[in-house]
Amino acid sequence: MKICVLVKEVPDAAVEKRIDASTGRMDRSGEKNLNPFDTHAIEAAMQIKEGGAAEVEEVVAVTMGPDSAVRALHKAVSLGADRSVHLADESLAGSDVAATGYALAQALRRESPDLVLLGQQSDDGECYTIGAVVADHLQMPSLTQVIKIDQEEGKLRCERQAEYGYDTVSVELPAVISVGDAINEPRYPSLKAIMGAKKKPLDKLGAGDAEIDGGMVGADGSRVECGSFKAPPQKEAGQIIEDEDTEETVQQIVAWLDERKLI
Amino acid sequence: MGDILVYVLHNEGAFNKNSLGGVSEGARLASELGGECHAVVVGGDDLTDDLCATIGAFGATKVFRAEGPEGLAQPVIDVMAKVIDDGGHSYALFGGGLLGFEIGAGLAARKHAGVTMEVTAVRVEDGKLVAERPILQDSSISESRYRGDLGVIIGRLNAFEAREEAGKTAAVETVSVEYSPWSLKATMVQRGEQRGADVNIEDADILVAGGRGLGKAEGFQLCEELAGAFAGGAVAATRAVVDAGWYPYAAQIGQTGKTVAPKLYLAAGISGAIQHKVGMQNSENIVAINKDANAPIFEFSDLGIVGDLNKILPKLTDAVKAKRGG
Numbered sequence: 232m233k234i235c236v237l238v239k240e241v242p243d244a245a246v247e248k249r250i251d252a253s254t255g256r257m258d259r260s261g262e263k264n265l266n267p268f269d270t271h272a273i274e275a276a277m278q279i280k281e282g283g284a285a286e287v288e289e290v291v292a293v294t295m296g297p298d299s300a301v302r303a304l305h306k307a308v309s310l311g312a313d314r315s316v317h318l319a320d321e322s323l324a325g326s327d328v329a330a331t332g333y334a335l336a337q338a339l340r341r342e343s344p345d346l347v348l349l350g351q352q353s354d355d356g357e358c359y360t361i362g363a364v365v366a367d368h369l370q371m372p373s374l375t376q377v378i379k380i381d382q383e384e385g386k387l388r389c390e391r392q393a394e395y396g397y398d399t400v401s402v403e404l405p406a407v408i409s410v411g412d413a414i415n416e417p418r419y420p421s422l423k424a425i426m427g428a429k430k431k432p433l434d435k436l437g438a439g440d441a442e443i444d445g446g447m448v449g450a451d452g453s454r455v456e457c458g459s460f461k462a463p464p465q466k467e468a469g470q471i472i473e474d475e476d477t478e479e480t481v482q483q484i485v486a487w488l489d490e491r492k493l494i
Numbered sequence: 495m496g497d498i499l500v501y502v503l504h505n506e507g508a509f510n511k512n513s514l515g516g517v518s519e520g521a522r523l524a525s526e527l528g529g530e531c532h533a534v535v536v537g538g539d540d541l542t543d544d545l546c547a548t549i550g551a552f553g554a555t556k557v558f559r560a561e562g563p564e565g566l567a568q569p570v571i572d573v574m575a576k577v578i579d580d581g582g583h584s585y586a587l588f589g590g591g592l593l594g595f596e597i598g599a600g601l602a603a604r605k606h607a608g609v610t611m612e613v614t615a616v617r618v619e620d621g622k623l624v625a626e627r628p629i630l631q632d633s634s635i636s637e638s639r640y641r642g643d644l645g646v647i648i649g650r651l652n653a654f655e656a657r658e659e660a661g662k663t664a665a666v667e668t669v670s671v672e673y674s675p676w677s678l679k680a681t682m683v684q685r686g687e688q689r690g691a692d693v694n695i696e697d698a699d700i701l702v703a704g705g706r707g708l709g710k711a712e713g714f715q716l717c718e719e720l721a722g723a724f725a726g727g728a729v730a731a732t733r734a735v736v737d738a739g740w741y742p743y744a745a746q747i748g749q750t751g752k753t754v755a756p757k758l759y760l761a762a763g764i765s766g767a768i769q770h771k772v773g774m775q776n777s778e779n780i781v782a783i784n785k786d787a788n789a790p791i792f793e794f795s796d797l798g799i800v801g802d803l804n805k806i807l808p809k810l811t812d813a814v815k816a817k818r819g820g
Contacts, residue, residue, distance in 0.1 A: 327608060327609075328599065328602070328609055328611075329599075329602045329603055329606070329607065329608065329609055332599070332603060333603065360595050360596070360598070360599030360609070360611055360648075361599070362596075362599075363567065363595070363596045363597075363598075363599035363600040363603070364599050364600065364602065364603040365603075366568075366600065366676075367568075367571065367600040367603035367604050368603055370674065370675075370676045371676055371679075372568065372676050372677070372679035372680040373567070373568065373596070373600075373680070374680060375592070375595070375596055376592060376750075378737050388683070392733065392736070392737065392743070392750045393565065393592050393593065393685075393686070393750060394503060394505070394510060394591050394592060394593065394686075394750060395505050395565075395685065395686030396685075396686035396687050396688045396689070396743060397684075397686070397687040397688075397689055397743065398565060398682065398684065398685050398686065398687070399682075399683040399684040399687070400566065400680055400681065400682055400683060401680070401681050401683050402679065402680045403679040403680070406679070406680070411737065412734070413733075413734060413737030413738055447606070453608065453641075454602075454606065454607055454608030454640060454641045454642045454645075455608025455609065455610055455638045455639070455640055455641070455645070456608075456638065456639045456640075456641065457636045457637065457638055458636070458637060458639070459636075459637040460634050460635065460636055460637075461634070461635050461637075462633075462634060462635070463628055463632055463633070463634070463635050466793075466794055468793075469780075469792070469794075469795045469796040469797055469798055470796070470797050470798070471792060471797075471798045471799075471800065472797070472798070472799045472800070472801075473787075473800045473801070474799055474800060474801025474802070474805070474806060477801070477805045477806055477809055478809065480799060480801060480806060481806065481809045481810050481813045482813070484781070484797070484799065484806075484810055484813075485810070485813045485814065485817055487781075487797050488758070488781075488814075489817065491758075491779055493700065493724075493757060493758045493779060494724065494814055494817050494818060
């Protein structure tokens with residue numbers, strides 16, 4: 232069994248995010264990190280590999296992005312992936328969700344994975360939805376926000392929370408599964424794994440290598456144009472109390488509630 | 495031209511409220527575009543002619559019904575792609591919810607269409623739809639314009655209000671679809687299982703909601719004690735802690751849980767992710783307690799307390815009791 236895990240680099244949560252007004256794209260400079268949601272997908276892959284119910288030959292981390300995205304791959308490898316694939320091409324810049332999903336599907340196609348795992352959503356732009364796009368291009372069954380995976384012969388028994396409660400869905404392999412963050416507690420990489428990450432194989436792919444149709448990607452191949460960014464109507468900022476003396480804080484809260492006849 | 499196709503989610507004889515909101519929004523937009531709003535439903539025998547026709551009350555002129563598995567996205571992608579191929583719809587619209595995200599994104603892939611999710615408002619401009627979507631924790635609003643034959647719009651939960659005009663019905667047309675092989679490779683084993691106790695949070699005037707910041711399941715005791723100190727108080731929870739098994743699903747607020755608007759919403763240890771916010775932002779008064787001063791919830795709370803909830807909640811419980819007793 233071969234598992235591919237889609238990962239993405241995102242601005243570090245500590246860095247303020249902004250939109251570049253001239254291009255309408257996210258300004259992705261600033262500190263970068265592996266999308267925290269992706270660490271759950273890597274952990275899920277490792278648990279399948281270590282669980283022993285199926286023999287996993289390889290866990291491959293796959294990303295699309297500029298040169299700096301290599302850092303997300305190093306992190307993924309330090310968390311247990313055996314090798315990584317970096318899809319990078321000027322022509323991909325400005326791709327929307329549908330175009331990004333198509334390009335990733337093309338990169339995945341070369342790997343013929345039995346299972347594609349990804350995080351439930353990325354921490355920056357969008358991509359609640361990238362799994363569904365990838366699955367349609369690869370013609371595989373797909374499920375998002377999965378919080379429990381049990382292996383059965385050639386299938387995965389997945390649980391997730393949907394509109395009416397918890398659903399249990401049986402999914403035949405090969406499949407594309409997005410995991411929710413409740414699925415596991417990701418491990419921390421060992422110092423040795425971090426040091427060794429750069430030595431693991433990394434394939435760099437261009438758009439041509441993945442046989443990507445240039446008309447389907449980039450700003451021109453995207454079918455949705457984002458722009459005219461504006462500030463939302465701001466709710467008036469609420470009152471903030473820094474709790475120093477809890478007795479006093481509580482009296483302030485009670486007075487505030489009482490004023491509004493909530494007690 | 496200008497027709498809009500809206501997916502309507504069904505479960506046990508009832509249509510989803512958010513889906514019906516999507517139908518009302520689709521009908522409003524289609525009339526401005528000079529087209530019609532059609533609905534699509536997928537399911538079994540319980541999708542009777544009479545039941546499907548009731549979607550007309552929300553503004554659909556026609557309902558396309560296909561027999562297929564319920565609660566899974568990919569069969570619906572096949573059905574919608576077929577209906578759009580035959581009918582030439584210009585837009586596909588989803589009223590929000592988990593399945594809408596999956597179907598909308600998959601449909602965009604299938605039809606090489608643009609897709610925008612978490613949409614909060616849509617308007618007509620030069621005969622085309624423009625979708626507004628808040629981004630970066632709602633600090634900015636981005637506008638999407640579509641190229642090509644089809645645009646896909648996925649609404650945020652509760653973004654579109656269901657408006658019912660009693661008595662109006664829609665024509666019902668059965669479509670037969672040959673499902674893609676991969677669409678039938680995921681099968682529902684059990685749908686809509688309820689886990690944990692059945693609690694009622696939608697009628698409570700005062701809600702004390704707990705999140706991951708409570709630290710452990712036992713942390714909910716602090717919330718229950720505080721809720722008990724108020725008249726008509728109940729306890730709610732975030733998805734993260736429900737999935738972790740700390741509190742019952744019936745108490746969950748947000749994207750796949752309940753939507754509430756109590757007089758007071760007191761959030762303890764909740765960071766305020768969008769998926770949670772959409773379920774409680776219409777509360778009359780929002781009070782948040784969180785030890786992280788940068789938690790997004792402080793941006794939409796009326797009163798924010800930066801501090802340790804383990805210290806604050808017990809004392810607040812005592813103070814509320816004392817106030818009510820005195």
